[in-house]
Amino acid sequence: MQAVSRAEVQLVKREMARGSIVAKTEYAPSALPRFDRSMMDGFAIRYEDAAGASAHSPIALQVIEHIPAGHDPRKVLAAGEAARIMTGGKLPEGADAVCRFEHTVEALTGVATTIHVTRPVTFGENISWEGEDVSLGAPILCKGKRIGAAEIAVLSALGVAAVSVYRKPVIGILATGSELVHADTLPEGAQIRDSNTPMLVSLVEEAGAVPRVYSAEQDDLAAIANVIRQASMETDAIITTGGVSVGDFDLMPAVYEVLQAEQRITKVRMRPGAPFRFSIYEETPLFGLSGNVAAGFVNFQLFVAPAIRYMAGHERYANQVTVATVSEGFVRRTAPADRYLRGTVIMKDGRLHIHIPAAQSSGMIGSFIGANALLRLPAHSCLETGDTAEVVIYGPVEYLPL
Numbered sequence: 174m175q176a177v178s179r180a181e182v183q184l185v186k187r188e189m190a191r192g193s194i195v196a197k198t199e200y201a202p203s204a205l206p207r208f209d210r211s212m213m214d215g216f217a218i219r220y221e222d223a224a225g226a227s228a229h230s231p232i233a234l235q236v237i238e239h240i241p242a243g244h245d246p247r248k249v250l251a252a253g254e255a256a257r258i259m260t261g262g263k264l265p266e267g268a269d270a271v272c273r274f275e276h277t278v279e280a281l282t283g284v285a286t287t288i289h290v291t292r293p294v295t296f297g298e299n300i301s302w303e304g305e306d307v308s309l310g311a312p313i314l315c316k317g318k319r320i321g322a323a324e325i326a327v328l329s330a331l332g333v334a335a336v337s338v339y340r341k342p343v344i345g346i347l348a349t350g351s352e353l354v355h356a357d358t359l360p361e362g363a364q365i366r367d368s369n370t371p372m373l374v375s376l377v378e379e380a381g382a383v384p385r386v387y388s389a390e391q392d393d394l395a396a397i398a399n400v401i402r403q404a405s406m407e408t409d410a411i412i413t414t415g416g417v418s419v420g421d422f423d424l425m426p427a428v429y430e431v432l433q434a435e436q437r438i439t440k441v442r443m444r445p446g447a448p449f450r451f452s453i454y455e456e457t458p459l460f461g462l463s464g465n466v467a468a469g470f471v472n473f474q475l476f477v478a479p480a481i482r483y484m485a486g487h488e489r490y491a492n493q494v495t496v497a498t499v500s501e502g503f504v505r506r507t508a509p510a511d512r513y514l515r516g517t518v519i520m521k522d523g524r525l526h527i528h529i530p531a532a533q534s535s536g537m538i539g540s541f542i543g544a545n546a547l548l549r550l551p552a553h554s555c556l557e558t559g560d561t562a563e564v565v566i567y568g569p570v571e572y573l574p575l
C-alpha cells in the first residue's frame with residue numbers, strides 16, 4: 174500500500190457522510206436518552222407500591238397526571254400514586270418503574286382517576302434510563318470505520334451536524350479497444366459492447382470511491398496517453414482495461430513508455446488476470462487491467478479494491494480471506510499457475526461451503542452472476558469436492574438455517 178495514499182480529511186454534513194470513512198473518532202457530546210423515559214404505554218409508579226399485586230388482589234393507585242411523549246411532568250410522584258405515561262414520555266420524579274396498560278384495569282378509558290395494578294413490576298421495568306443507550310463521551314464513530322444508517326441515526330439523535338471523514342477518492346476509468354461500442358449501441362460485425370466500464374463503475378462505487386469515466390480515440394497511442402495525462406490531474410487513481418497483453422494492438426505498455434510512467438508490476442503469476450499492470454504516472458497510480466471481463470473483475474477484487482479502500486480511509490482495507498469446503502459437483506482440477514476460481518460461498522451447518530461453476534474462462538462473466546468469492550487454487554495443487562481451500566469473500570454471504 175506504500176504506492177497509494179489516503180485521501181485528505183474533510184468536514185461533511187451528516188446526511189452527506191453515508192458510505193464515507195471516519196477520519197477522527199467522534200465522542201457523544203451528550204447522553205442518549207437525554208432523560209429517563211418510558212418504553213411502554215402505561216403508568217409510571219413506584220415499584221414497591223405494586224409488590225404482591227395480582228388479578229385476584231389488585232392494588233389501587235391514584236392517577237395524578239397524564240404525560241404524553243414530549244411533555245414535561247409537572248408533579249412529583251408520591252407513594253400510592255401513578256402517572257399515565259406514553260411510550261417515550263419523560264418519567265416523573267419519584268417514579269422508578271412503568272406498569273403497562275395490559276397489567277392494569279380501568280386504564281384504557283384514559284379518564285380513570287384510580288387504577289388497579291394486577292401484576293408486580295421490578296425496579297426500572299419498562300424504563301430506559303438517561304445515558305443507557307449512549308453515555309456521555311462514549312465513542313460513536315470510530316476512525317477507519319464506514320458510516321452507515323445506524324451511525325447517521327445516532328449523529329442525528331445527538332445533534333451532531335457534521336463529521337470528519339476522508340474525501341472519497343475519485344477513480345478514473347478508461348476502456349481501450351477499437352472493437353468496443355457503448356453498451357446501448359447495437360454492435361455491428363465483430364464489434365462488442367463495452368461491459369468493463371459499467372462493471373468498473375459499480376465496483377469502484379462498491380469499494381467506496383467515486384468513478385469518473387473517460388474515453389479515448391481507440392487504439393491511438395497518443396490519444397490514450399493524452400487522456401491519461403488529463404485524468405491524472407482530475408483523479409486519485411486511474412483504471413484502464415484492455416491492451417495489456419502482447420497483441421498487435423495491445424498499446425498500454427507503449428502508452429506507459431510515452432508517459433514515462435514508473436512501471437512497478439508488468440505481469441502476475443496467476444489466472445485469470447495474468448497481464449495485470451501497475452504503474453505510477455506523476456504520482457497517480459495506474460491500474461492496467463486485462464480487457465477480458467472476468468480477468469479484469471478478478472484483478473479488481475484482488476488488487477484494486479484494497480487500494481481504493483485504503484485511499485478511502487478504511488482501517489481494514491485488505492481482502493477478507495477465510496476457508497471454505499468445496500461443494501458437491503465439482504470436477505477435480507489442478508493448476509499449473511495460481512488460479513482463482515469464482516464461486517458462491519454460503520454458510521451451512523455452521524461452516525462455509527463454496528459452489529464453483531464449471532465455466533471459469535477469463536473472457537466469461539456469466540458465471541460471476543450470484544458469485545461472492547474467489548477460491549485460490551495454488552500452483553501445482555489439486556482440488557476436489559470436499560476439500561477445504563482459501564477463499565477471498567467480496568460479497569454478502571447467505572446463511573442457511575441450521
Ligand SMILES: Nc1nc2c(c(=O)[nH]1)N[C@H]1C(S)=C(S)[C@@H](COP(=O)(O)OP(=O)(O)OC[C@H]3O[C@@H](n4cnc5c(N)ncnc54)[C@H](O)[C@@H]3O)O[C@H]1N2
Nearest residue numbers: 348350366367368369415416417418423447463464465468
Ligand atoms: N499470445 C498471447 N496472447 C494472449 C496472452 C499471452 O500471454 N500471449 N495473454 C492472454 C491473457 S491471459 C489475457 S487475460 C488476455 C489479455 O488481453 P488484454 O488485457 O490485452 O485485453 P484485450 O486484448 O484488449 O481484450 C481481451 C478480450 O477482452 C475483450 N474486451 C476488451 N475490452 C472490453 C470491454 N471494455 N468490455 C468487454 N470486453 C472487452 C476484448 O474484445 C477481447 O476479447 O490476452 C490473452 N492473449
Ligand code: MOO
Nearest residue numbers: 445446447468535
Ligand atoms: O490471465 Mo488471462 O486472464 O487468463 O485470461
